[in-house]
Amino acid sequence: MRIRHGLISCDSHGQLDRDAFTRRMSQAKWGERIPQVVEVKEEKFPHPVHRWMVNGKVTGDSVCNCPAAMEGGVERGYYPQRWEEVPVKVYDPLERAKALDEDQIDGEVLYPNNPVSNAAFLQADAAYELACVQAYNDAMAQWRDISDRYVPLAIIPYMSDIEVIVTEVARAVKKGHRGIVMLAQPGMTKAGLKHFNDPFWYPLWAACEDLGVPVHWHGSAGLATQLAVPRWQGFTRNQSHTVSTSRLCATPAQLIPNLILSGLLDKYPRLDWVCAETGLGWVNYVLEACDHEWERRHLWTSGILTRPSELFRRQIYVDFWYERAGMELRHQIGIDKIMWESDYPHIASTYPKSWKFVEWALDGLDVKEDERKKLLYGNAMRLYKIL
Amino acid sequence: MANAGRFISADDHVQEHPDLWTKRLSKAKWGERVPSLKRMADGSEAWIVDGQPIALRGVAMSGALMADRAVEPTSWEQVPAAAYDAKERLKAMDADGVDYSVLYPSVAGVAGETFGRLSDAALELACVQAYNDWLIEEWAGVSPRFIPQCIVPLFPAAAAVAEIKRAVALGHRGVIYPAIPAELREVPHINDEAYDLVWATCQDLGVPLCFHAGASQAIQVQPYEGYSDAIAGALRAITRPVSTVAVVVNLLISRILLRFPKLKIVLAESALGWGAYLLEYTDFQAKGDRLHLEGYELTPSEMFKRQCYVVGWYDRASLQTRHFIGNENILWSTNFPLSTSTWPNSRDAIARSFQAVPDNDRQKFLWRNAAQLYKIM
Numbered sequence: 001m002r003i004r005h006g007l008i009s010c011d012s013h014g015q016l017d018r019d020a021f022t023r024r025m026s027q028a029k030w031g032e033r034i035p036q037v038v039e040v041k042e043e044k045f046p047h048p049v050h051r052w053m054v055n056g057k058v059t060g061d062s063v064c065n066c067p068a069a070m071e072g073g074v075e076r077g078y079y080p081q082r083w084e085e086v087p088v089k090v091y092d093p094l095e096r097a098k099a100l101d102e103d104q105i106d107g108e109v110l111y112p113n114n115p116v117s118n119a120a121f122l123q124a125d126a127a128y129e130l131a132c133v134q135a136y137n138d139a140m141a142q143w144r145d146i147s148d149r150y151v152p153l154a155i156i157p158y159m160s161d162i163e164v165i166v167t168e169v170a171r172a173v174k175k176g177h178r179g180i181v182m183l184a185q186p187g188m189t190k191a192g193l194k195h196f197n198d199p200f201w202y203p204l205w206a207a208c209e210d211l212g213v214p215v216h217w218h219g220s221a222g223l224a225t226q227l228a229v230p231r232w233q234g235f236t237r238n239q240s241h242t243v244s245t246s247r248l249c250a251t252p253a254q255l256i257p258n259l260i261l262s263g264l265l266d267k268y269p270r271l272d273w274v275c276a277e278t279g280l281g282w283v284n285y286v287l288e289a290c291d292h293e294w295e296r297r298h299l300w301t302s303g304i305l306t307r308p309s310e311l312f313r314r315q316i317y318v319d320f321w322y323e324r325a326g327m328e329l330r331h332q333i334g335i336d337k338i339m340w341e342s343d344y345p346h347i348a349s350t351y352p353k354s355w356k357f358v359e360w361a362l363d364g365l366d367v368k369e370d371e372r373k374k375l376l377y378g379n380a381m382r383l384y385k386i387l
Numbered sequence: 388m389a390n391a392g393r394f395i396s397a398d399d400h401v402q403e404h405p406d407l408w409t410k411r412l413s414k415a416k417w418g419e420r421v422p423s424l425k426r427m428a429d430g431s432e433a434w435i436v437d438g439q440p441i442a443l444r445g446v447a448m449s450g451a452l453m454a455d456r457a458v459e460p461t462s463w464e465q466v467p468a469a470a471y472d473a474k475e476r477l478k479a480m481d482a483d484g485v486d487y488s489v490l491y492p493s494v495a496g497v498a499g500e501t502f503g504r505l506s507d508a509a510l511e512l513a514c515v516q517a518y519n520d521w522l523i524e525e526w527a528g529v530s531p532r533f534i535p536q537c538i539v540p541l542f543p544a545a546a547a548v549a550e551i552k553r554a555v556a557l558g559h560r561g562v563i564y565p566a567i568p569a570e571l572r573e574v575p576h577i578n579d580e581a582y583d584l585v586w587a588t589c590q591d592l593g594v595p596l597c598f599h600a601g602a603s604q605a606i607q608v609q610p611y612e613g614y615s616d617a618i619a620g621a622l623r624a625i626t627r628p629v630s631t632v633a634v635v636v637n638l639l640i641s642r643i644l645l646r647f648p649k650l651k652i653v654l655a656e657s658a659l660g661w662g663a664y665l666l667e668y669t670d671f672q673a674k675g676d677r678l679h680l681e682g683y684e685l686t687p688s689e690m691f692k693r694q695c696y697v698v699g700w701y702d703r704a705s706l707q708t709r710h711f712i713g714n715e716n717i718l719w720s721t722n723f724p725l726s727t728s729t730w731p732n733s734r735d736a737i738a739r740s741f742q743a744v745p746d747n748d749r750q751k752f753l754w755r756n757a758a759q760l761y762k763i764m
Contacts (some may be wrong), residue, residue: 074675145752185608197611220695227606227630229567229637232578238676239640246669246687247636250629253661254608257625261618262611270516284705285629288660296727297456302617322671325663325708332704347675 001148001386005104008030008377008386010319011218011276011341014110014152015064015091016050016139018083032056035062035115035132052115052237055124065116068092068349077347090345091145093150100149103352105342106377107149109384111139111181111218111276113345118222119158120182122190126159130168130169131300133157137172144176151384153181153216158193162200178384179213181273184221184255196255197262205268214272214317215358215384220251222228229253245348249282256286256316263303265311272383273316277339277348281319281326283333287312298358313337317383320375321350322357327365335371339380389672394737394761395487395534395757396480397718398599398655398698400725402447402470403461403494403518403524405546406467411517420510422494422501424463426684431461434494437510441494442503442604447471448493450481450620450726466532470724473529476633480532484644485721486572487763489534490526491563491655492518498602499538501513503571512540512550512699519554527558533760536561536597542574544584551588560761561653566598566634570605578641586643595696595760598634599655606630624727628658632665635695639669639687640678643692651693656722659697663711692716696760698751703740709748718760 001008008355020325021035024340038053050063062079064086070078089099090113100108112120121132133155140152154172168179186193194200209216220227225251231240236351253277259265290308293299308313313334318339320326329336340358343349350357358376367375408422410571424446434441441691445459453460460466467696468475495501495518505511519537523546527535537554540546551562564585569583575581589596596702601607607626610619644650666688673679673687685693692713699706700720709717719737722728728737741749757763 009639031706091738188608193612214443227608227633229606229633230569230576232576232637232641234576234578236681237642238678240683242669242672242676242678242687243636243640246473246665246672247632248605249661249668250632250663253629253632254626258608258611258622261614261625263620279668281708282629282661284708285568285660285664285702286625288705289625289628289658293624293727297476297617297621299621300618302615304618321666322668325667325711328708329704 001107003106003107004375007105007340007358009105009342009344009354010274010380012108012110012341013065013113013346014140014143014150014346015066015086015113015345016116018263019090020131020139021135024138025131030128030131033128041351044079050083054120055128059120061117062114064090067343067347068115068351069345072346073352074347074349078375093146097147097149098349098373099344103342103344103354105354107151108342108385109151109153109178110143111153111216111310112136112155116155118181119189122158126157129159130157130164133168135179138175141172141175141177146340147285151178153177153179154196156180156181156182156204158186162203166203169207169213169251170211171182172212173211177213179216180208181216181218181220184217184223184251186222188226188265189222204215205264205271208336209268209271212270212385214274216276217252219248219253219277223251227254249278252278252318253282253286255288256312259316260290260311261299261304265315266306269315271315274383275316275318277319277325277343279326280286280320280333281323281329282328283312283318284324285355286381287332291377303386317379320361321348324361324365328329329363330371331373335374336379338375339383340376389527393486394484394719394733394753395761395763396485396721396723397489397757398491398700398720400448400491400493400497400724401490401522402449402466402724403492403521404471404525405448406409406523408514408517411520412513416512417510422514423750425641432463436501436514437505437507443494449724451724451730452542457620457743467724473526473533477530477532478646479730480724481723483723483730485723485733487534487757488723489561489720489757489761490522490536491597492538495538496565497656498565498597498599498600500565500571500602502538503541503565503568508546508574510539513567515540515550516553517560519550520558523557523559534561534562534763537564541565541568542581544582547585547589548568549587551592551594555592555594559594561595563597563599565602567605569605570603574761578643583646586647586650590647593652593762595651597653597655598631600631600657603628603630620726624634625668628656629661631657631697632661633689635665636669638695639690640673644690645683645685646748648693650694654697654720654744656720657697659699659702659709660705662697663705663708666711700727701736701740703742705738706740706744709735714751715756716750718757720754
């Protein structure tokens with residue numbers, strides 16, 4: 001990746017074309033279950049709308065989560081209802097590269113978009129899930145073949161045996177993926193999946209460590225409703241949105257401490273972890289709370305040999321995009337562990353004025369030139385081995 | 388300045404004595420349903436309320452006083468006197484440099500949630516009143532250095548209001564309430580106007596409404612079953628304060644603070660490291676969601692600064708971003724006698740936490756904010 005602008009987005013969302021799955025999955029074997037865009041009639045709309053259908057079930061309340069790329073941008077907040085409304089710069093990697101240049105961004109780390117979320121294919125049966133996951137990973141890997149400005153992240157087939165999961169990750173990485181994105185605590189998201197701490201996952205951690213690819217948690221990472229005050233029926237849609245997005249840190253602020261206390265960081269000392277779309281101003285809480293309890297309870301006598309804040313600064317990365325509190329504490333959090341994100345093309349995206357947000361976040365904080373480089377692209381280049 | 392060096396610990400816990408309820412509730416009327424300690428088959432003791440064991444691990448929350456902080460006492464004879472005896476408590480406070488101590492329960496639930504689970508309103512009220520009476524008789528009556536706070540019947544509002552008025556007349560200075568009442572039994576969502584009389588009463592009487600972290604297990608990640616007691620206890624202690632995030636976000640958008648602009652809310656055992664992040668984030672989201680067009684005349688952080696308090700005890704670097712939270716909105720504590728407590732080294736802990744904090748702010752957090760809130764002269 002050529003660095004021309006000095007900015008890498010470490011959390012953007014790659015939208016696959018509407019035929020990405022139908023082209024890759026066997027029609028004879030999967031038929032209507034193949035993820036695809038279909039036309040449906042919804043009461044709210046006078047004309048038929050498009051929706052993604054997965055395993056025969058219609059999903060979502062738009063066909064593509066890309067308000068930042070629509071005319072009027074995030075201020076208008078419009079979600080396309082028909083595929084022909086979706087801008088090409090969202091799902092075509094060549095056209096998208098022009099949008100990157102327009103926003104003066106060198107490259108982006110790609111998390112999924114419609115219809116793929118943390119565990120969209122975690123339904124029906126293991127064979128179906130695996131087929132969808134492979135199609136997704138193949139399709140996203142092609143973006144990297146087209147341009148090395150894209151750093152795709154693979155998804156995993158939760159219902160398969162661990163050997164199958166590991167094989168799929170190795171296959172995806174060989175094809176160009178630079179990490180995996182997964183549920184923060186699979187057992188909490190879906191009954192039947194193994195707890196995050198369960199030895200079931202050890203081969204996956206070992207494989208990621210060997211392959212040199214980090215594990216990513218995005219947003220609430222599968223725990224959107226679990227760690228919340230039950231939704232109040234009296235809230236409007238906007239009020240509910242403020243509540244659900246403002247507490248996004250609930251997942252990493254509780255599960256990073258669990259990761260630290262699990263012993264996994266010392267067990268896999270070269271494996272890195274990334275929390276995206278959750279900012280960084282909660283990290284100081286995690287460091288202080290963990291260090292405090294570690295000291296109070298002498299946790300080194302219980303197997304946690306390394307001080308929690310040291311473990312964090314060794315192996316855990318976080319992203320920022322529009323916050324200042326966390327940026328004020330960047331040295332306590334760890335200047336080598338902070339990366340930037342644009343969240344393109346979602347509603348919180350900084351596109352197309354990303355540099356304005358960057359300057360706003362860093363303004364007046366006396367951020368030295370070498371620090372700036374680390375925050376804006378240097379840490380990402382090191383983590384993702386971007387040459 | 389006369390208050391220099393003085394310290395109000397805004398969040399400590401009393402340990403209820405085994406005879407608290409047995410002495411005050413009629414055996415003839417309630418029989419075996421009275422909260423009491425019972426000997427189990429394995430020789431340990433456990434608190435039984437209305438025939439059911441409560442969520443408390445061991446018989447007390449007094450880890451700070453134990454030889455090993457990871458181990459809670461499993462029978463009453465192991466419970467150190469400073470946990471349940473007011474005179475012994477005063478000595479422990481003296482040893483740790485604490486002038487005043489704001490009191491929360493243990494057996495009754497850190498937020499009074501134990502009796503909120505009872506379906507029998509008469510038994511619930513009897514248990515609640517016994518606690519409130521005991522705290523006045525055995526603690527506030529012993530020393531003015533104890534700041535008693537009452538628990539209340541969960542619902543309906545009229546029952547809670549009646550007990551608040553009775554308790555405040557007895558000398559209680561704050562009202563403890565669980566932040567998610569609807570998970571205790573079938574009652575309305577906390578945002579419902581059905582509770583407005585409770586909030587109005589707190590506002591009118593000038594007593595803070597206190598939500599203590601840990602009353603809801605649902606908003607806390609639970610320890611892995613393979614964890615040792617030490618690791619499990621540490622994880623609970625870490626996830627508990629930050630679970631306040633869910634409570635605060637809901638509160639700021641609930642309109643409760645808009646309807647009751649003079650109501651004060653204490654978020655006990657919250658720590659404050661997440662506070663700057665949360666207020667900055669919620670303001671940003673509320674603006675993006677255009678909530679000013681939906682009748683919110685103040686931003687979330689403005690409402691917070693007008694009415695809410697967080698309580699720290701070990702936070703250090705996080706104090707650097709205190710301007711996001713508000714210098715009038717931070718209290719301090721020792722969290723005695725929980726395992727997480729800074730006791731008996733609170734002076735050192737405070738010195739470390741406040742290294743880079745000017746004296747004026749330090750006095751606010753350690754003394755003035757709490758003195759004003761609880762009207763301590």
